[in-house]
Amino acid sequence: MKALVLSGGAGTRLRPITHTSAKQLVPVANKAVLFYGLESIAAAGITEVGVVVGDTAAEIEESVGDGSKFGLDVTYIPQERPLGLAHAVIIAREWLGDDDFVMYLGDNFIVGGIAVLVDAFRRDRPDAQILLTRVADPRAFGVAELDAQGQVIGLEEKPERPKSDLALVGVYLFTPAIHEAVRAIRPSWRGELEITHAIQHLIDQRADVRCSVIEGYWKDTGNVVDMLEVNRTVLETLEQRIDGEVDEASETVGRVVIEEGARIVNSRVVGPVVIGAGTVIEDSYVGPFTSVAENCRIVDSELEFSIVLRDSSILGVGRIENSLIGRHVEVTPAPSVPSAHRLVLGDHSKVQIHT
Known part of the structure; x- marks a missing residue:
């Protein structure tokens, strides 16, 4: 069995971060979202992985390499434009061959991994297996309709009037039956x-399409709110580890990870928090559910429920919260502006000014 990991796409909902970085490489608890997916695939006993890449191919390839650090053998499959998930299957056809495979969206996050799902698929081997979860607003997702016996009878992509609250999670398992289906469909109104639609084609052909409704945690990390929420969830699993320096004037509370080479000076850090290697926290407060990457500086500031990417500095700006701060960012106080009024007054004007 192989894995097809989708790591193309423009990441428009995470702009401006994704103007200069792949959305799959934005870190959660100081580790790229994509890496959690690759680790889940390896834990499921799959070693051959095809990674579909687009405009950010160079960055993805530099970060993932040949996959050996994950126990994987990675092949890169270029996609000129993001023309849909079924299109990714078409361009990967030669690499996939006649093997069963799991398709994993590289910006999705699933607590607990996919090993149980993969084991069940290998045992029963339906033509397709989809993963579903209940969501508050299904209009933003692919939505499944089930019959009274819990069988999938229909799928819609981002419907205006959803027939259920069951959204498709970004993990799919397929036999080679999917290859005929992806070639039988036409582009949607989105041009993708x-x-x-391909899975619906299988249903219409009376193929064996099964579903599992997960109760655990799943997020599509495609926007800032969800990214911060995933960061919170992962940080809650931390175990305290202090490898860096904490001076006598500082205090750490709860599950705090301070990587080697980081320094905490006259500051208070309340977990769950992770501080990356080489980062300096000075005269500051870092509060719960915050990840600060490597080689950052936080001075005379407060930071909570936020993600700060590497090589950034936050200097003397009071309190920041619910924020995603990119790489090589400088956040400093604005220069003071003298109190003054600029007037252009006509003849015989009368003006009252509060001083």
């Missing part, structure tokens, strides 16, 4: 070849 939708994987939901």
Whole structure:
């Protein structure tokens, strides 16, 4: 069995971060979202992985390499434009061959991994297996309709009037039956070849399409709010580890990870928090659910429920919260502006000014 990991796409909902970085490499608890997916694939006993890449291919390849650090053998499959999930299956056809495979969206996060799902698929081997979860607003997702017996009878992509609250999670398992289906469909109104349409084709052909409704945690980390929420969830699993320096004037409370080479000076750090290697926290407060990457500086400031990427500095700006701060960013106080009024007054004017 192989894995097809989708790591193309423009990441428009995470701009401006994704103007200069792949959305799959934005870190959660100081580790790229994509890496959690690759680790889940390895834990499921899959070693051959095809990574579909687009405009950010160079950055993805530099970060993932040949996959050996994850126990994987990675092949890169270029996609000229993001033309849909089914299109990704089409361009990967030669690499996939006639093997079963799991398709994993590289910006998705699933607590607990996929090993149980993969084991069940290998045992029963339906034509397709989809993962579903209940969501508050299904209009933003692919949505499944089930019959009274819990069988999938219909799929819609981002419907205006959803027939259920069951959204497709970004993990799919397929036999080679999917290859005929992806070639049988036409582009949607979005101009994309939708994987939901391909699976619907299988349903219409009376193929064996099964579903599992997960109760655990899943997020599509495609926007800042969800990224911060995933960061919170992962940080809650931390175990305290202090490898860096904490001076006598500082205090750490709860599950705090301070990587080697980091320094905490006259500051208070309240976990769950992770501080990356080489980062300096000075005269500051870093509060719960915050990740600060390597080689950052936080001075005379407060930071909570936020993600700060590497090589950034926050200097003397009071309190920051609910924020995602990119790489090589400088946040400093604005220069003071003298109190003054600029007037252009006509003849015989009368003006009252509060001083």
